[in-house]
Amino acid sequence: MKRLLKKEELNRLLLGLMKEYDVIAPIDEEGLILFRPVTKVEQVLWDYPNSLKPVKEFFLPPREVLFQFKRGKVQPANLSLKKRVIWGVRPCDARSLLLLDKVFLDSTQDVYYREKRKSTLLVGLSCNHPEKSCFCTSFASGPHHKEGMDLLIADLEEGIFLLESNSPEGEQLLKGRGKEVNKIDEKIRTKIKEKTERKIERKLKPSQFLERLTNGFDSSYWEKASRQCISCGICRYLCPTCHCFDIADEEGERVRFWDGCSFRNFTKMTSGENPRFGKRERFKQWYYHKFGYFKENHGVFLCVGCGRCLRNCPVKIDFSEVLQQLPAQAQTPAREG
Amino acid sequence: MKCSIASDKFRRKFAEQIEEICGERISLCYQCGKCSAGCPVAYAMDYLPSQITRFAQLGLIDKVMKSSTIWICASCQTCSVRCPRGIDLAKVMDALRILAKRKGIVPKEQIAPLFDGIFLGSIEKYGRLNELSLITKLNMASGRPFKDVSLLPIMLKKGKIKLKPQKSNPGKEVRYLMRKVEKLESK
Amino acid sequence: MARIGVFVCHCGTNISATVDVKKVAEIAKGFPGVKFATDYRYMCSEPGQDLIQKMVKEHNLTRIVVAACSPSLHEKTFRTCTQNAGLNPYFFEMANIREQCSWVHDDREEATLKAIDIVKLATAKVGKNNPLQTTFIPVEKKVLIIGGGISGIQAAIDVAFNGFKAVIVEREPSIGGRMAMFDKTFPTLDCAACILTPKMVEVNQSDLIKLYTYSEVEEVSGYVGNFKVKIRRKARLVDENKCNGCGTCWQRCPVRLPSEFDMNLGKRKAIYVPFPQAVPNVPVIDQKHCLYINKKKCGICKKVCPFEAIDYEQEDEVIEEQFGAIIVATGFTMFDHSIYGEYGYGKYKNVTTGLHFERMLNSSGPTGGKIVRPSDGKEAKKVVFIQCVGSRDEARGMPYCSRLCCMYTAKQALLLKEHNPEAEAYVFYIDIRAAGKNYEEFVERVQDEYGATYLRGRVSKIFQRNGRLMVRGCDTLSGTQIEIDADLVVLATALIARPDAIKLAQMLHIPYDQNRLFTEAHPKLAPVETVTTGVFLTGACQSPKDIPDTVATASAASVKACGLLSHEKLPIDPQIARVDVEICSGCLACKEVCPFGAIEKEEIVDRVTQQKRWVAKVAPSLCNGCGACNTACRPGAIDLDGFTEEQIFGQIESLTADKGNER
């Protein structure tokens, strides 16, 4: 179902949702654009580059209590959650959830993730002003993709919005709102969509990645590519698809929290052995996981091209280029990287 | 109070004088104060016995001679018995009194020197003490003529005082002894 | 899982009067891991220890906690007891419920609760104790003695008597120190030289004693049993092996200089031996004043020396030797009393110090034993001695009593009278401290027999009137202000630490007090030891001491040193710091903060990267387990055996676990 809504009608839709659901939407928090629970329509941002942190934090939180214990008594975590809406999700982030679903729901189901996923509606906002670092079109996504959302809002500018449902729940929300969408509206939308897609200059050719990775595992290229890297966790933590975590006991709680393969202790074993001790191995692992192993296991790349890794890298490593420059052949790599 | 202590020679001479009279060495005193602490009449003295010793050590003769202490000392010998350095302080006091008398430094307000004179006079005259004349003479001389008058009848009644002086036979011998002492003293 | 036994001591009524020991034991039964708990009247008694050993067998205990007094008293007792029970001695913890509980509290209920917590901490810790093993290190059988005064000389003689080698390092050209400057010694009035020189000769002739005079210790590293010491042998410019001390050189030397040994009252030459009995009897050339060295003129000494012993080209030499123990005998120096302007030092030539007077008394001294006024050389008849100059003066001097001034002043007053019966001696004192065998009698004799006048009080001012020194003081005993016209004033200046004492202390890693005096390990029970094992103290570098005390500490220190050396190997306490080289990043902050110099740099090959890198290494024999490195280590690579982070965390957790969840 597609409907055309004016700004005020859209606001009314949001206001209505706030009564029934916990609404999470992008806001400006002291200069940071973050998804946060909102109670007022005015707080919500409409025109924003993508949020600093991806929405994965609402499904795989940075810190999550699995259960509590005290002197032998175990108290399971409360999994029931109030119905919630994440409003204003960008298509890239929505797609990242589909990729995470493959990890957490495909075979063994992760109840913590599943319950959160089940009780959440995603209302997306298509992207008209992509950033220089964006490259979603290279990874089966795009600024106007509705994949993974219950409802997608497309900004047709001049205060008119085209809303398209993508699930029964989404359809339910749209019922009786705005007016029918006609062909002209569709045309305007296509035009905007194409214009936006053209703005995304960064184009990758992932089709060759798998082969290059297979050949390049031992390449000294990685040594040079990783040299600038400072092994922080920014790219991993801000990536919407990175999903590694660690588990620890903290004062009577067993918690699960984000971890990343860039950290030296990520693979450190009790014995002291560490198969990925070196920076180069840790740097490389990220690419092999995203574009090698995940592709082999799930048929898709574990990347949505949101560009956060590029934008936030402290030393301006161009992650999108690293694989482009990986030599196609296994032999001697380029002289300097 | 500012004063220079006496010269070494003078001090030594003074100490020797005392030693000559009573045989006690005041240089032994290390000022522990036990004499002053035990003296039963210290309350009435202007300087404590230990202070007198210190003055004597430093040769401050004037201070020693003019002090009431040497006259108030009752020679009870408490200090002598207790002195850790074995100084017989009662003897030293005696010596100081003798020296004072020799120098003619006898304070008028002190009864003790008066008493001594009258006492010795009585001995010289009678060969032994005549209590009645001693009391009468002493009270008259010290300007308190009626001091002990009320006691007289009781003492007479109990035979403690005789109106007539009792003479001792060997009065001559006593006088001889006293002459001899005077002779020695004047040397 | 550890099986813990808790034993709560009554200590008679020392603990039980304030702490409900039965209750403590009862509650301890409920602590994690505790399998047995009881109380007993005297745990340290033989039946008490038997009880522990019996219960270990009966209840199959693997860890012991004794709640009693301070570990400094009985930890060793119970460690041995634990060992005798068949357990590692470090599977024992002591809970101090006496000094830290019963003795300092009076509320029985509260004190009992506190005792329970203290025991809980100990049980939490003991459960995480690791078995520790005592290790051993070899011993170099040679003692270094720093300082060649009477203290160092006596120590060397005693070490040699015990059959061990000793090396004396003396800064001056001759051994002998201060005692060589004295005339006679109190209270016996023995001639100082007569009793000192035989010892100096003995040291010189002993096969076991080596003398490095005109030398200084420059660097000390290593640890007990294995000290490595660098010694700088200053250039004498005279070959010790060739010279036989004939004296031709100094007789002919044209340069006359004030003699330091004679307190500048006499003269010496630019090539000189400090005093006739010097050991070794080899002169040194004073490079600052030698005409040849400075102006390339003269050179007479070289020409006249029949043995060609003069070597102007000689240079300082630094030698390194290894020692098993070190005895510090660096002595003292005199307080600089010029700070007391009222005593007119420097202004009036006739105001001198005890050491000046001592040289004047000495018949081989600069005045040939005459007491004179330095101003005109005429005989001094009236001498005023002032005690406590710089001692017992918190405002401007040292807070402590210098301890021997009372005695040497009495001695000097006596000797003054012996030299000239006509002379007068006046002594201003605050208290007479004559606490020694025959000391009090001596002071009395000086007053009584020799007629020295003792005046109790400090001198306020020394000034000049009609060309004579006027000393204004007070006799508090008579309550009179006193002025004495004196020929000579002798100040009994305080004995103080040498100016470079701190440098030496830091080199040896021994502590010193606010007065820069070296600190003994325990003022009562370890008076000649320092906290650095293998370094011992003797003489006045520790506190002012007279000759008998100095000699006594010298013998004590040498016995302690020889005791160490008599072992083939030395055991070391295993409760020391340990570096986890996997974590150590080699910043060596630990090395900087270690007060014992126990940490050194070590190169290792990294297990993972296979590359060389620097890490910290603990020398077990030097480490005292103080934990300073532990706190300085940022990544937590250093842990302290016996006090590991796990143990401490365990203790904290045990206290917080049940105290409600305040999160």
Place this chain on the structure above:
Amino acid sequence: MLEQLRKKAKELLKNKEVEVIIGYQKSNNNSFTTPCFIESEDGVDRLTWDEHCVYNLSLYLKEVKGKVGIVAKGCDVKSIVALMQENQIDRDRIKIIALECQAQVDQEGQILEKCRTCQVHIPGMYDELVRSKTSPSKIESKESDKEYSVLEELEAKSTPERWQFWQRQFEKCIRCYACRQVCPLCYCSECISEKTAPQWILPSPSLKGNTTWNIVRAFHLAGRCIDCGECERVCPVNIPLRRLNKKMEKEIQTMFNYVPGLDSKKKPPLVDFRVDDPQEFIR
């Protein structure tokens, strides 16, 4: 300046004085720079120098083995000094190509806070110095007097207010450890935050753990931090970390009259003991 820089770099490589030069090159989108590692003479032309060279390259010194040349600004040289003091690098294998630097700018083109009070426009230690011919001063020199003015606002707050301020900041922390990783002085091979037996710092991003982490880091840098400001720059959630370190710097300067990174012969005060050290804090 750039010409000079490239020339000197070329010489060093040519004469085999160094095997690699760590410098700056233009990043892919050209408006910024990124660190680069140059191992041959013909790579030298990639070197660049402008007001976007914010990175403190001394960070890489420890991991690059052998003889190495480094392009360094005044502030970067301070960290090299500190690393030498702490035994981390061997001065002999390092050639410092120092650059006179007026100021660096952030992504928005604003002059960095630290540059406004910079005292080391010309580095204090170097092997080669590249100076600008004109020396245009973008900075009012007076501002260097106000070194600690950045703290004024915080110091004016009451203790509870300050605590609240920092709690709000630490709440944001995601424990990406970028502050640690970018810090040249956070070189520990294993960080205390990674220690698990016992665990000093809760590893998950909880307020408690975050607070401990950030405060422990500030303490570990006390008397050592040379104020390159990199931690604050890289923090993805904008925690004003520089203020934390600057406060420590100020306290230590007041107490011990010591500024880190200026003299490699001096001992940092927190690993040094002197009898006359101020001891008010333990009274």
